Amino acid sequence: MGAKLTETNAVSDTPWLNQDGQQPLVKIKGLTKKYGGWAAVDNIDLDIYEGELFCLLGGSGCGKSTLLRMLAGFETLNSGTITIDGVDMADVPAYERPTNMMFQSYALFPHMSVEKNIAFGLQQDRMPKSEIGDRVHEILKLVELENFKKRKPKQLSGGQRQRVALARALVKEPKLLLLDEPLAALDKKLRKQTQFELANIQDQVGVTFIVVTHDQEEAMTLATRMAVMDAGRFKQVGTPTEIYEFPNSRFVADFIGSANIFEGRVTENGADHVRVKTEIGEVFIDHGQSVNVDSKIWVALRPEKIHIVKSQDPASGPNQVSGEVDDIGYLGETSIYKVKLPSGHIVDVTAPNQTRPMNRTHRITWEDKVNISWEPSSAMLLTS
Amino acid sequence: MYSRRSRFLTIMLILGLAFFYIPMIMLVIYSFNDSKLVPVWGGWSVRWYQVLFESEEVWSAVALSLKIAFINATCATILGTMAGLAMVRFGRFRGRTLFGGLLVAPLVMPEVITGLSLLVMFIALNQLFGWPGERGFTTITIAHITFSLAYVAVTIQARLTGMGETLEEAAADLGAKPFKVLTAITLPRLTPALVSGWLLAFTLSLDDLVIASFVTGPGANTLPILIFSRIRTGLRPDINALATIIILAVAICISIAAILMFRQQRADMLDQQMAAREDT
Numbered sequence: 001m002g003a004k005l006t007e008t009n010a011v012s013d014t015p016w017l018n019q020d021g022q023q024p025l026v027k028i029k030g031l032t033k034k035y036g037g038w039a040a041v042d043n044i045d046l047d048i049y050e051g052e053l054f055c056l057l058g059g060s061g062c063g064k065s066t067l068l069r070m071l072a073g074f075e076t077l078n079s080g081t082i083t084i085d086g087v088d089m090a091d092v093p094a095y096e097r098p099t100n101m102m103f104q105s106y107a108l109f110p111h112m113s114v115e116k117n118i119a120f121g122l123q124q125d126r127m128p129k130s131e132i133g134d135r136v137h138e139i140l141k142l143v144e145l146e147n148f149k150k151r152k153p154k155q156l157s158g159g160q161r162q163r164v165a166l167a168r169a170l171v172k173e174p175k176l177l178l179l180d181e182p183l184a185a186l187d188k189k190l191r192k193q194t195q196f197e198l199a200n201i202q203d204q205v206g207v208t209f210i211v212v213t214h215d216q217e218e219a220m221t222l223a224t225r226m227a228v229m230d231a232g233r234f235k236q237v238g239t240p241t242e243i244y245e246f247p248n249s250r251f252v253a254d255f256i257g258s259a260n261i262f263e264g265r266v267t268e269n270g271a272d273h274v275r276v277k278t279e280i281g282e283v284f285i286d287h288g289q290s291v292n293v294d295s296k297i298w299v300a301l302r303p304e305k306i307h308i309v310k311s312q313d314p315a316s317g318p319n320q321v322s323g324e325v326d327d328i329g330y331l332g333e334t335s336i337y338k339v340k341l342p343s344g345h346i347v348d349v350t351a352p353n354q355t356r357p358m359n360r361t362h363r364i365t366w367e368d369k370v371n372i373s374w375e376p377s378s379a380m381l382l383t384s
Numbered sequence: 385m386y387s388r389r390s391r392f393l394t395i396m397l398i399l400g401l402a403f404f405y406i407p408m409i410m411l412v413i414y415s416f417n418d419s420k421l422v423p424v425w426g427g428w429s430v431r432w433y434q435v436l437f438e439s440e441e442v443w444s445a446v447a448l449s450l451k452i453a454f455i456n457a458t459c460a461t462i463l464g465t466m467a468g469l470a471m472v473r474f475g476r477f478r479g480r481t482l483f484g485g486l487l488v489a490p491l492v493m494p495e496v497i498t499g500l501s502l503l504v505m506f507i508a509l510n511q512l513f514g515w516p517g518e519r520g521f522t523t524i525t526i527a528h529i530t531f532s533l534a535y536v537a538v539t540i541q542a543r544l545t546g547m548g549e550t551l552e553e554a555a556a557d558l559g560a561k562p563f564k565v566l567t568a569i570t571l572p573r574l575t576p577a578l579v580s581g582w583l584l585a586f587t588l589s590l591d592d593l594v595i596a597s598f599v600t601g602p603g604a605n606t607l608p609i610l611i612f613s614r615i616r617t618g619l620r621p622d623i624n625a626l627a628t629i630i631i632l633a634v635a636i637c638i639s640i641a642a643i644l645m646f647r648q649q650r651a652d653m654l655d656q657q658m659a660a661r662e663d664t
């Protein structure tokens with residue numbers, strides 16, 4: 001009994017995975033921000049633990065920046081509380097908060113050199129000059145910009161500016177670093193590279209990050225946990241795997257990755273399986289879920305979890321459907337097949353292109369008769 | 385069709401500019417007229433400039449005007465900047481719209497009204513507190529500050545709005561207290577607007593006749609007042625010379641202000657273009 005208690009109370013490396021008895025670094029309760037009667041951030045609760053890289057994900061205008069700006073202290077709250085490291089932030093102005101922000105537009109001071117930009121935050125703390133010099137030098141080395149320290153922001157490329165902005169926010173070693181779409185201005189290749197750099201840097205300095213993005217791939221790559229936001233509310237909070245493999249709603253299933261979603265009714269609900277009659281046929285799921293027989297439900301299938309084979313014989317049985325290839329999207333490493341079912345529904349299926357198509361014809365091509373199928377564990381049941 | 389219309393527009397533009405500038409050119413030419421009678425051409429000469437330089441009255445008017453213009457420009461820039469900052473950076477305080485309206489009202493107020501109301505105020509103040517006493521330098525300076533301030537405030541307000549607030553937020557985020565944000569970020573970035581606001585206030589004060597005439601007292605003649613009082617007794621060639629010098633001074637001030645503003649705009653545009661290019 002005693003042993004068990006100490007076990008749960010021990011500080012773990014990943015406190016967000018087992019939250020019992022852990023002290024969150026950031027505690028947000030009932031946070032609301034209204035612009036003229038309409039809530040941009042609507043009654044949000046969230047705990048963030050030390051060492052996390054938490055991603056806020058959502059469409060444009062869903063309130064991500066507003067939430068971040070409230071944490072940084074630029075926006076007043078309509079209601080709710082923010083506690084950082086045990087201190088209520090209600091009466092703490094932006095310049096006294098233990099947070100630093102990296103702005104979407106970088107917000108580098110145009111009239112100061114790279115070096116001065118980075119030193120600015122340390123000067124405000126009245127740190128001795130020599131120490132400031134050392135810290136700036138160190139951080140410039142980390143972001144590989146030592147040769148650019150005398151330049152003005154205007155004389156830097158987009159990627160370099162982004163690194164200056166990151167360095168400027170990091171150099172103060174805040175408890176919490178807020179990043180508003182840090183990589184949005186970079187091209188895809190540079191972005192991929194910087195994503196890993198960002199994760200590396202976070203590993204090295206051990207600061208807690210909250211990163212806003214509307215690029216879900218970025219979120220999946222970076223995050224320890226993420227929140228999917230819509231219209232000022234959190235739709236789901238969890239690890240990338242949880243969100244991707246166990247979405248709690250059609251919105252999340254469709255927003256993160258792509259999903260084929262079909263409406264259906266539960267026909268059988270066993271302890272270890274569920275059967276659903278859907279628009280496209282019978283779906284069998286080999287694990288239990290708390291649903292009621294005859295209730296309305298949605299089945300979501302990820303395109304990459306569906307197998308596709310060329311076949312003249314019509315399929316029979318659960319988790320199998322026949323159809324015809326309506327369209328193909330060739331993406332190089334994979335192809336997307338749009339399979340038209342007799343019922344008229346279109347199912348997206350992705351398959352890796354494991355063989356090289358000789359004579360420029362693909363293994364499966366337009367108007368081929370195909371059978372599609374999926375594992376009993378692959379279909380996701382959604383109640384909302 | 386298009387080219388014909390554009391020729392029409394070009395002609396109109398030339399006519400319009402001629403309408404503005406021919407009188408001034410005439411004035412400049414006649415300031416070099418050797419004849420004692422303004423309408424009679426008597427050959428080229430700089431004698432009226434000499435007459436001007438020897439006149440003590442002119443020198444004291446120049447000194448007074450410059451002194452007023454300088455103090456006015458400095459005070460109006462400080463106060464106008466504070467008003468602009470309040471309008472743009474203090475969020476939505478109570479009565480902000482009203483304050484904004486009140487701030488720009490002097491721009492459209494007829495000068496005689498401004499002048500008259502200030503005169504009434506000065507007389508009332510003098511009766512109540514015995515201040516400002518004799519009207520002259522002090523009263524003209526105060527009057528000039530009240531209306532130049534509005535021009536400066538509008539200039540600063542436009543610049544602040546154009547700059548956005550992000551940099552100031554970034555500075556605060558890095559731990560800079562509000563006063564530090566003002567001195568380290570806001571004011572340095574406002575410098576071009578401050579300089580052009582100052583120059584604008586300077587020229588406005590140098591130019592003003594109406595308001596100064598209302599609030600001045602015996603013996604305190606600014607340049608425009610001097611010119612006006614002298615030509616009331618008929619055109620005089622030395623006044624043409626004086627006016628030419630004023631035109632030159634004003635042109636220099638306005639050019640500097642315009643160049644500063646143009647540079648700032650171009651820099652902003654380049655920044656935006658660069659940012660846009662990097663987005664794609």
Ligand SMILES: Nc1ncnc2c1ncn2[C@@H]1O[C@H](COP(=O)(O)OP(=O)(O)OP(=O)(O)O)[C@@H](O)[C@H]1O
Nearest residue numbers: 035036040058059060061062063064065066067214
């Ligand atoms: N100062 C403001 N006044 C009024 N409405 C605002 C203000 N700031 C933001 N909003 C509104 O609040 C909503 C949320 O804005 P926010 O900037 O947080 O969106 P976002 O999720 O960051 O979007 P994006 O991905 O485009 O950056 C938007 O609909 C926006 O129009």
Ligand SMILES: [Mg+2]
Nearest residue numbers: 064065066104
């Ligand atoms: Mg945003």
